Amino acid sequence: MIDKFDRIKLGHFPTPIEYLNNITEHLNGPQIYIKRDDCTGLATGGNKTRKLEFLMPDAIKNQADLVVTVGAVQSNHTRQTAAACAKLGLKCLIVLEQRLKDAPNAYMTSGNVFLDKLFGAEIVLCPSGKDVKEYAEEIMAERKNDGANPYYIPVGGSNHIGTLGYIECMREIIEDDKDNSFTHIVLASGSGGTHAGSIAGKIYYKSNIEIVGISVKDKKHDQEEKVFKLAKEGCEYIQCDEPKREDILVFDDYVGGGYGVPTNGMNEAVKLMATKEAILLDPVYSGKGFAGLIDLIQNKYFRDTDKILFIHTGGAASLHAYEWAF
Numbered sequence: 001m002i003d004k005f006d007r008i009k010l011g012h013f014p015t016p017i018e019y020l021n022n023i024t025e026h027l028n029g030p031q032i033y034i035k036r037d038d039c040t041g042l043a044t045g046g047n048k049t050r051k052l053e054f055l056m057p058d059a060i061k062n063q064a065d066l067v068v069t070v071g072a073v074q075s076n077h078t079r080q081t082a083a084a085c086a087k088l089g090l091k092c093l094i095v096l097e098q099r100l101k102d103a104p105n106a107y108m109t110s111g112n113v114f115l116d117k118l119f120g121a122e123i124v125l126c127p128s129g130k131d132v133k134e135y136a137e138e139i140m141a142e143r144k145n146d147g148a149n150p151y152y153i154p155v156g157g158s159n160h161i162g163t164l165g166y167i168e169c170m171r172e173i174i175e176d177d178k179d180n181s182f183t184h185i186v187l188a189s190g191s192g193g194t195h196a197g198s199i200a201g202k203i204y205y206k207s208n209i210e211i212v213g214i215s216v217k218d219k220k221h222d223q224e225e226k227v228f229k230l231a232k233e234g235c236e237y238i239q240c241d242e243p244k245r246e247d248i249l250v251f252d253d254y255v256g257g258g259y260g261v262p263t264n265g266m267n268e269a270v271k272l273m274a275t276k277e278a279i280l281l282d283p284v285y286s287g288k289g290f291a292g293l294i295d296l297i298q299n300k301y302f303r304d305t306d307k308i309l310f311i312h313t314g315g316a317a318s319l320h321a322y323e324w325a326f
């Protein structure tokens, strides 16, 4: 079904699913598995590779010569977009938004920012107080006047095309999980495309897995509404049944001081995953997502007989930019 949509191979798929033996023992609760989407291969990996495999062909179909996208300063999405553009011979312009107050120098220059530049992207910092999407549109209009044909990828690659990436991920999970034994998927929910695509995939492949989103920015209601809208668009795009509102579940208790602001729970989750499983989480998304999972286990949200799949959406490229937070 997904095969009918244009796709360009950018990553290594299917990504492996591994059992987190040491952490499962340590937490003494349900079994925890991890889907290694941090190992998608493109430019240190991450969830955006899946979306870009469907978004980049659309840029090419539109005869774009410049891909424009937006993100926070330490955006993993912009890093993977810059890498995809490098591989496909397209120019890339990134508009970065400063969401973290009083960010140290390393945050502004290291990690993903350094890699964006290494992949040859042009970087523009959005002036404070200005809407980043509007600012990107102004720049695109200027570039059009200069003869370019820009293609816009929304924040996080989250639109109906981007959701295809996680519909495909659900196919991989269901194919891997032959005895249908996973009860829950837990993932970090940001711009919403990963969560929404997983919901659409769940519907399309008729799975009963409960999908739990851990918000990294927005309040529960807003995040659920955003994911619901995107999931509806995704389902419409692949022509399957619509999601129900009650299918969308988000916890917003792990955001802490705001998007990208370190929390104790994130800090502990990143350290636990590193010291027990030798896997690198990131401070903004997968670290807070896993912190949410740990807390939900400790608060008995799950039964001990449940089998949980945490989707590791990547992001460790930002760790050096966050050394100060540890």
Ligand SMILES: Cc1ncc(COP(=O)(O)O)c(C=O)c1O
Pocket (backbone or CB within 6 Å): 046, 047, 075, 076, 077, 156, 158, 188, 189, 190, 191, 192, 193, 194, 195, 282, 285, 286, 313, 314, 315, 316
């Ligand atoms: C590492 C990582 N995990 C999770 C997410 C959240 O995914 P989404 O924006 O599709 O909700 C992002 C988004 O940038 C990310 O970079």
